[in-house]
Amino acid sequence: MQKNKGFILLESLVALLMLSGILLLLSGLIQHAHKMEQVLSGYHQLEWEIFLLQLDNELHEVKYIGTSQTEISTEIESKGKMVPLVIKKVNNRIIKRQSGGNQPLLMGVNQFVCQEKNNGVDFVVTFTDGKKKEGTWIFE
Template sequence: MIGSKNGFTFLEMLIVLLIVLLITSLLPLLLDARLFTYENVNGFHRIEWEIFVQQLKRELNESKQWKSNGTTLYLEKFTGDQVSFDLYRSSIRRQVNGTGNETALQFVENVTYTLTNHGIFLHVRATDGKTYEAFISRLF
């Protein structure tokens, strides 16, 4: 055959390069399978703690006043709703106007809320014995 050339064209090289880059970009995800596992299934987890603190910050900023009896936090929203956070069995539950049973944090042994003029000092002891503390302040 005259004019026949053996080898790859530029387009074929680009396709091969694209496939190689795609495989190498997915390789770390395949090798590091622990990214998709939940480390502590049967206990208190730090990520849940951070989400709970963020939720309390949001709730506090949406409230016109707050009070506590030490173990239960009561927030009065600008809308008139009464939101409470209390220890129920081994979870902190959130209720609106005394109804509902939304779990805000699990595997809790004890919780105390200390009120200040500018926020709330939160102290939680998990069922594994570790203690977690946070100060939640208002933005305004």
């Protein structure tokens, strides 16, 4: 008797079943990664909008002094005298520096670039994951 050196039908079915299971798992992983990317993108947008609202609130009653490429300089009245208030990037954060104290406003920042235009300051924030957001603060 001769032995066949090919696959039998049962072995072929098992191999196809394993292949389809692997492809199904890969498909699920790709869909999950896409959903996670959408969630993180929504988180960045929410964090950015909160930052813009907080920045507008912090700079509501200040006197504008000037802008360098990396910071916004203002003054605010505190206890009857004018004290400096600076918005700048320090250690992957945008902070508000006033009266020797620091308050973080935005985390995960790789770059903060400011430019004065007309009656406002345009700024571009690049996050550590490479995403960029732009904003404008209008001063009176």
